[in-house]
Amino acid sequence: MKKTNGIMSFILVVVMIAIASVSVNKSLLGHKIGDDARSGNATEEVENENFVSFDGTGVIINTKGMKGVVNGYAGPVPLEICISEGKIADIRPLENSETPSFFERASVILEQWKGKTPEEALSLNVDAVSGATYTSQAIISNVRAGLDYYEGTRSNPSSTMPWKLWVALGVTLLAAIVPLFVHNRIYHNIQMILNIVVLGFWCGQYLDYALVLKYMSSGFAFPAGLIAIVMLITAFIYPLFGRPQHYCNHICPLGSAQQLTAQMCKFKVRISKKMLNVLDWFRRILWGVLIFLLWIDTFTQWMDYELFQAFMVESAPWYIIMTAGVFIALSTIVARPYCRFVCPIGSLIKRSENIG
Secondary structure (H helix, E strand, C coil): CHHHHHHHHHHHHHHHHHHHHHHHHCEECCEECCHHHHHHHHHHHHHCCCCEEECCCCEEEECCCCCCCCCCCCCCCCEEEEEECCEEEEEEECCCCCCHHHHHHHHHHHHHHCCCCHHHHHHCCCCCCCCCHHHHHHHHHHHHHHHHHHHCCCCCHHHCCCHHHHHHHHHHHHHHHHHHCCCCHHHHHHHHHHHHHHHHHHCCCCCCHHHHHHHHHHCCCCCCCHHHHHHHHHHHHHHHHCCCCHHHHHCCHHHHHHHHHHCCCCCCCCCCHHHHHHHHHHHHHHHHHHHHHHHCCCCHHHHHHCHHHHHCCCCCCHHHHHHHHHHHHHCCCCCCHHHHHCCHHHHHHHHHCCCC
């Protein structure tokens, strides 16, 4: 009976996220929904024959509709690549559904190709931007696909993944598998440090609503999506087999930071049952409001304010970094305050576990 309830809760969460994906991104598992589907298909049929055009100064490559390119968080990230006198003069982003803050963070890499010949640009090794990995990977994929098309070559830009993401995948797999068999405090602390340093600060890999909606909307691109697949399995599938909160306790970099900080002080504030109940209801109501906003496609920018962005210290807003710092500092005297009383993605995971 308990497992049946867990399966039903998991299905309910999948339906809730599917509704949000259709509402916000107008697509589901790579298929456009509604009017966008008809207009998108018509556009693709025309543009598939017109990737390269000419103006008074040179050649313009339009990657919209090209096959095999990697999607960003919310879908395709098409570009216009302008080539003049044999060199890349400019790369202009076209309309896309990416979260503006993620796209702005990732678009800094566009400068790296300018001034180079197509051949030089194709041999250039450009790293994805931490904290906007999927958006920047989509930009890199579009540039390579456009230049490949221009050069008359064939390649599969979706088949590569930066080496540091392979490291992140290794750390994620360790956190997903080893705690199932090893219950050792020293190992757990080492794993939390790896989560913070590698998954958090170095690679910007964690579950948030933008990521969950991205994969529900666009499907998975391999191998770049492997890290997210492992994280999603630990968050939503493990509980069905008796491992609740595995992602939150063993993988999440923000949860790891709070757990490590909690060890710095033995004194803990005692919170009354009544106050715990109030705080729990606050978390539930907040989560319900935020999900509803996604369903009605209103103020979906709240996804930009999830505190995981604080790991991207070079680009995160100061108020996100400061708020995350407050919660981490508070965790010295209150066990995991953000995880227990605020975290929207944590609330989604709890809902899938049928514990509200």
